[in-house]
Amino acid sequence: MKIMNCPLNGPRNISEFAWGGELRAMPDPNTCGAHEWADYVFLENNTAGMVREWWCHVPTSFWFIAERDTVSDEIVRTYRATEVFKDRVEFKTAPLPGEPGS
Amino acid sequence: MSIDPTSLKRRGFLYRVLAEAGAEFGEIGGAAVALRYRGSIEEETHKARHLAIADLSPLPRCGFKGNGAVEWLQSQGLDIGPDSNKAYRQPNGALAARLAPTEIFLIDDLGGEGRLSARLDAAWSWGKEKPRKPCGYPMPRADSHAWFALAGAESPAMFSKICGVDLRTHRFPDLAIAQTSVAKMNAIVIREDRGGVPGYHLLADSASAEYLWACVIDAMEEFGGAAVGLEALRRLGGP
Amino acid sequence: MIADNRLPEPYGRLIDRRRPIDFTFERRAYRGLAGDTIASALGANGEWLLSRSFKYRRPRGVLTMAGQDGNTLVQIGSEPNVLADLRPIAEGLAAEGQNYDGFLNQDRGRVVERLARFMPVGFYYKAFFKPKGAWKFWEPIIRNRAGLGKVDVHAHHGYFDKQYLFADVAVIGGGPAGMSAALQAASSGAEIVLIDDMPELGGSLGYARFESQGVRGAAVASRLRRRLAGHKNVTVLSNCTCTGLYGDNWLAAVAGQRLYKIRAKSVVVATGSLEQPAVFRHNDLPGIMMGSAAQRLIHLYGVKPGRKAVVLTANADGYGVALDLDDAGVEVEAVVDMREAPVATIMTRSVANRRIRVLAGHTISEAIENRHGEHLAAVLVNRIVGEGRYERGATIVGCDLVCMSVGYTPAGQLLHHAGARFAYDEATHMFQPAELPAGVLASGSVNGAYDLDAVLAEGIRAGWLAARDAGMPVTGSEPVASYDSGARDLTHPWPIFPHKKGKDFIDFDEDLQVKDLVNAIADGYDDIELLKRYSTVGMGPSQGRHSGVAAVRVLAKETGRPVSALGVTTQRPPYRPVKFGHLGGRGFEPVRYTAMHHRHIELGGRMMLAGLWLRPAYYGVPADRDKAILEEVLAVRRNVGLIDVSTLGGLDVRGPDAAELLNRLYTFAYAKQPVGRSRYVLMTDQSGVITDDGVACRFHDQHFYVTATTGGVDAVYRHMLFWNAQWRLDVDVANVTAAYAGVNLAGPKSRAVLSRLCSDVDLSAEAFPYMGVRQGTVAGIPARLLRVGFVGELGYEIHVPASQGEALWDAIMAVGALEDIRPFGVEAQRVLRLEKGHIIIGQDTDGLTHPLEAGMGWAIAKNKPFFIGGRSIEIQGSKALTRKLVGFIVDDKSAPVPDECHLVIHRGEIVGRVTSAVRSPTLDATVGLAYVAPAQATPDTQFEIKVAGGRMIRGRVISPPFYDPDNKRQAM
Structure with a gap:
């Protein structure tokens, strides 16, 4: 069993973790096209090589980010999500029907 | 003299199991605690030096979590250091287990008379200030988690049958915390020795208390471990 | 004809002559000694026939005495496939042979062997498919003979468990390399776990002959053991098999009924090498074994492996075997050396001095069985004239033992697991590890070191590196192993002598002969992995330990390529068979009880699983299930009921x-x-x-x-x-799920019951209306009170601290008795909620259900900037629905109640399915929810449901709620 280093709990058996998918920016749901949205929702990049992924330490429900090489199956680095997500995220109000962009 | 656990509103999560094993209960803080089992207290204390489990679930504990929780607890006089996954001992013997930068799990001293949890739970309020000064949020730890104490030199060997983290005494120092999986349950393990005897607090889902208790009793069997009461733990001495 | 083959002391270092043990094999009584394996104890009694081969039912006996072959699989009670050469005997143990009909020594099934020429390689792929229906005839016959051993489906699950261990350095293999590596690493202060599958450390030191006197091995072993015993930081696991080496140095090891899961910072694999058989006609007869097997029998168990022996060799070790046999009183009829001009060593000179006949440049071409057909009686020895070829005109040599010492292959399975690459070395004719993953070291003969001094030096080198890799303080620089490895002139490049009549076995497990592989290659399976799968070579219990290299050699020859270009097949865990019991261990399956769990049991609750929770399905005996559910439903509709909702x-x-x-x-x-x-x-x-x-x-x-x-x-x-x-x-x-116990007190009289227990909340409909929530105390317990309406009656959910849940239940049941309160279970709740048309997520929705097709558009806020799923719902909303969830009623009162997933059919096409349906006692009709085609979704539309047995019934769409459509009762 592989070991993953949890930024909160230290190195643990990977059975203590759950995978949360690739780290991807959400397109603006109110302005992006349907195809772009579908691509975001349904298609994983499935990269052969270095990926940035969400992982959760299940006993503490702690989410963090792991950089992993999917070819060599090597976990290169793990760190707190606050390294990437530094600020509060706001969503703008959707344009009302009839307004430009709707 | 044993009291009937059902004579009180607050009840342990496995009082039936303990009663069947011969536990004698006494009231502490409105709940019945297994103080001792049939047989001599010396014998029970001897067991506790070797390998034993005690159900401390009826004893007081509490928790605070969220923005400002640690600062608020410090303002209430608690001594809490900077590291997560480390427990900080309070002057009255209680432990403040820092599970995360903004999360504290507090277990009262084994006397059960420190009443730290009761004081803190009473002190916390939403307040009237606007905007509110961050002071965290209370957590119902006395109900969410069962609290078992493991004691004795063979405790690490017993744990190695149900937990994948290296809890041996030279690798897992006093007051260290592991939040991990124990017998396939999410659990918090806190090392706290008593009178030089290796000891661990095991905190996990209260709804699975009977399951976890049975797993530990089963894992202890090859070492001759047994259930003991609170008095045997107290007799081991202080932390 | 029980013979006494037991040798005197000092032979038999593992046995205790003062402790006899009685056991049976094939229902015959035998006596062995403590420390004996089943095979050694039987050998001591002159019994060499242990089992029969899987395909041709040929008699089989000891081959390796090391648990490496499939010849010694026996059955002990309900436990099949026990390795008789590893399993110790125990008082009263009753073992039986496997794969035979009638008696082990007179197998009726051996007739199959005469049909062998009709069972070519790829037999299963080629036969049985014509004429049509042939398989139906053959299947039961084949199934009856397939498989190894007998499974007792009534066997009890034994007590198996697991334990985690931790080490800086794990060393696998307790031979000279492993012990020396462990010592070296331990000297750095590292914590060591040393795993060895024998009862005593030593490996080859315990039985092999390293010089002509044969004393050095034991002396080195006892010195190393003594030094290891002095290290507190070394944990030795004896009788323990490492079955797998996984990612980040995670090891699985099995000892008795326990599976160890070991995490190490670095690993030394010192698993040694596997002696390889020679291939000649009837090379599988009992009495033909590895030279090292004979040495193990002699030295470890004090058992004389035969009376008259021929040693077939191609290296100096065979001469050591001859000396051991001679010392033990076995007549050595000849040493048959495949080499034309054997290199003279101390060993060959000692053999010559003892006047043992040596036939250089010869091989055994055929073994001849005795008149019972169950043991070796003689061999034919011929002069070699070329690779795999020999002169006509054999010398016949009578013997009951042939010891094969013609070469080795590294026991590199664990290295394979870890991802090591192996390469063929033309100089030694052996595969060797060529590339190792970080933190994994190979040491000793698995790494190509055979000379004892080289092995010990190799161990020191590996131990030093392992300690360094584990982050321990090491002194000096990497030790250099300067001894000659001794790997040359050990392994014969072509110990294969095909016979025109066959039975020249390459794979004993699968009864594969040379021509089977030749034919498979001719069929086009000319890659080693394909050859393996088509011919099944290496797929039996011994996993190619003795056939893998021979198969590669045959493939190389047949395709005219060098062995080095072909490689070996991948080895995967486990190294030895692992029982399901080991994998299951104690079977940790957490189960969650609510605070009122025991009260439900006391009240006759029939518990069912809901996630990890147990919930009462209904209260009463199973025979009265339907009646109980009906009464519970009516109690809630007409009076008052109480359900435990803590699992929410x-x-x-x-x-x-x-x-x-x-x-x-x-x-x-x-x-x-x-x-x-x-x-x-x-x-x-x-x-x-x-x-x-x-x-x-x-x-x-x-x-x-x-x-x-x-x-x-x-x-x-x-x-x-x-x-x-x-x-x-x-x-x-x-x-806070586990922290709160909860009940739903529901029914027209629920307010009356609650008002007796709760004085600090105004319970009147005006002050505490439907969908209101309050905090207060109930029976003196702090509570969160919720007026919600899942069952469609006046009701209160009361959530209290879990530790006080039982006291709450007791208090409500006590005062509720005045109103004839009745506890109700999940089944009644299902009926009640369906009468109200409430959906259950996961039952009435599936992995594709979006709110619009579930008729829940009302629950979507229109003026929010964002919510998860919002954009997707918007896109779905712009397209036509493909199905819709509707409520329906079955008007025909005699029609059966449909089950979940019964299909909705429209003009012969499946357009939907039933998700929930019950017989509603309140409405006296069958009601339910179903997905139907959008065109069928308007009220009063009829649609067809195909129920059990293919019968069609009609549903009619009606808008839920079916019961109390104006929702007056829950708002009282």
């Missing part, structure tokens, strides 16, 4: 952004929800599919108590934290 998920969402978080994660709007009110919550995922629901109770401007489904709450909690890890809202989420 509970989340405290607190902070200035609490409402904002809910706005983003649920479809409804929460910003303006008043304190003291609850609101429905519906969760969708990014694709707009419904994932959970519940209610959000606002107890404070900054505090929502959000309920979630029993099975969904953990995922909902994780989902909330996942999104807020990105959004950074000022909010805290706590999963």
Whole structure:
């Protein structure tokens, strides 16, 4: 069993973790096209090589980010999500029907 | 003299199991605690030096979590250091287990008379200030988690049958915390020795208390471990 | 004809001559000694026939005496496939041979062997398919003979468990390399776990002959053992087999009934090498064994392996075997050396001095069985004239023992598991590890070192590196092993002598002869992995330990390629068979009890699983199930009932952004929800599919108590934290499911019952209306009170601290007795909620259901900037629906109640399915929910449901709720 280093709990058996998918920016749901949205929702990049992924330490429900090489199956680095997500995220109000962009 | 656990509103999560094993209960803080089992207290204390489990679930504990929780607890006089996954001992013997930068799990001293949890739970309020000064949020730890104490030199060997983290005494120092999986349950393990005897607090889902208790009793069997009461733990001495 | 083959002391270092042990084999009584394996004890009694081969039922006996072959598999009671050469005997043990009909020594099934020429390689792929129906005839016959041993389906699950161990350095193999590596690493202060599958450390030191006197091995072993015993930081696991080496140095090891899971910082694999058989006609007869097997019998168990022996060799070790046999009183008729001009060594000179006949440049071409057909009686020895060829004109040599010492291959399975690459070395004719993963070291003969001094030096080198890799302080520089490896002139490049009549076995497990492989290659399977799968070479219990290299050699020859270009097949875990019992261990399966669990049991509750929880399905005996459910339903509709809802998920969402978080994660709007009110919550995922629901109770401007489904709450909690890890809202989420016990007190008289226990909350309909929430005390217990209407009657959910849940239940049941209160279970609740048309997420929705097709468009807020799933729902809403969830009634009262997933059929096409249906006692009709085609979704449309047995019944669409359509009763 592989070991993953949890930024909160230290190195643990990977059975203590759950995978949360690739780290991807959400397109603006109110302005992006349907195809772009579908691509975001349904298609994983499935990269052969270095990926940035969400992982959760299940006993503490702690989410963090792991950089992993999917070819060599090597976990290169793990760190707190606050390294990437530094600020509060706001969503703008959707344009009302009839307004430009709707 | 044993009291009937059902004579009180607050009840342990496995009082039936303990009663069947011969536990004698006494009231502490409105709940019945297994103080001792049939047989001599010396014998029970001897067991506790070797390998034993005690159900401390009826004893007081509490928790605070969220923005400002640690600062608020410090303002209430608690001594809490900077590291997560480390427990900080309070002057009255209680432990403040820092599970995360903004999360504290507090277990009262084994006397059960420190009443730290009761004081803190009473002190916390939403307040009237606007905007509110961050002071965290209370957590119902006395109900969410069962609290078992493991004691004795063979405790690490017993744990190695149900937990994948290296809890041996030279690798897992006093007051260290592991939040991990124990017998396939999410659990918090806190090392706290008593009178030089290796000891661990095991905190996990209260709804699975009977399951976890049975797993530990089963894992202890090859070492001759047994259930003991609170008095045997107290007799081991202080932390 | 029980013979006494026991040798005197000092032979037999593992046996205790003072402790005789009685056991039976094939229902015959035998006596062995403590420390004996089944095979050694039988050998001591002159019994060499242990089992029969899988395909041709040929007699088989000891081959390796090391648990490396499939010849010694026996059955002990309900335990099949026990390695008789590893399993110690025990008092009263009763073993039997495997794969025979009638008697082991007179197998009726051996007739199959005469049909062998009709069973070519690839037989299964080629036969049985014509004429049509042939398989039906053959299948039971084949199934009856297939498989190894007998499975006792009534066997009890034994007590198996697991243990985690931790080490700086794990060393696998307790031979000279492993012991020396362990010592070296231990001297750095590293914690060592040393795993060895024998009862005593030593490996080859315990039985092999390293010089002409044969004393050095034991002396080195006892010195190393003594030094190891002095190290407190060395843990030795004897009688323990390492079955797999996995990622990040994670080892599985089996000892007795326990599976160890060992995490090491670095690993030394010192598993040694496997002696390889020679291939000649009838090379599988009992009495033909590895030279090392004979030495193990002699030295470890004090058993004389035969009376008259021929040693077939191609190296100096065979001469050591001849000397051991001679010392033990076995007549050595000849040493047959495949080499034309054997290199003279101390060993060959000692053999010559003892006047043992040596036939250089010869081989055994055929073994001849005795008249019982169960043991070796003689061999034919011929002069070699070329690779795999020999002169006509054999010398016949009578013997009951042939010892084969013609070469080795590294026991590199664990290195393979770890991802090591092996390469063929033309100089030694052996494969060797060529590339090792980080933190994994190979030492000793598995790494190509055979000379004892080289092996010990290799161990020191590996131990030093392992300690360094484990981060231990090491002194000096990497030790250099300067001795000659001794690997040359050990392994014959072509110890294969095909016979025109066959029975020249390459794979004993699968009874594969040379021509089987030749034919498979001719069929086009000319890659080693394909050859393996087509011919099954290496797929039996010994996993190619003795056939893998020979198969590669044959493939190389047949295709005219060098062995080095072909490689070996991949070895995967486990190294030895692992029992399901070991994998299962103690079977940790957490189960969750609510605070009232034992009260349900006392009341006759029939418990069912809901996620990990146990919930009462109904109260009463199974024979009266339907009646009990009916009465529980009626009690709630007409009077008052009490159900335990503790399993419902509970989340405290607190902070200035609490409402904002809910706005983003649920479809409804929460910003303006008043304190003291609850609101429905519906969760969708990014694709707009419904994932959970519940209610959000606002107890404070900054505090929502959000309920979630029993099975969904953990995922909902994780989902909330996942999104807020990105959004950074000022909010805290706590999963308090286990902290609260809850009941739903429901029915027209629920207010009357509650008012006797609750004085600090005004329970009147005006002060505490439907969908209101309050905090107060019930029976003196602090409680969260929710007026919700899942069952469609006046009712209160009462949530209290779990430790006081039982006291709450007791208090309500006590005062409820005045109103004839009745506890009700999940089954009654299913009926009650369906009468109200409430959906259950996961039952009435599936992995594709979005709110619009579930008829829940009303739960979607229109004026929010964003919520998870919002955009996807919007896109779905712009397209036509493909199905719709509707309520239906079955007007024909004699029609059966459809089951979940019974199909909705329209003009012969499947257009939907039933998701829930019950016989409603209140309505006296069958009602349910079903997905139908959008065109069928308008009220009063009839549609067809195909129920059990293919019968069609008619449903009619009606809008839920079926019961109390104006929702007056829940709002009383």
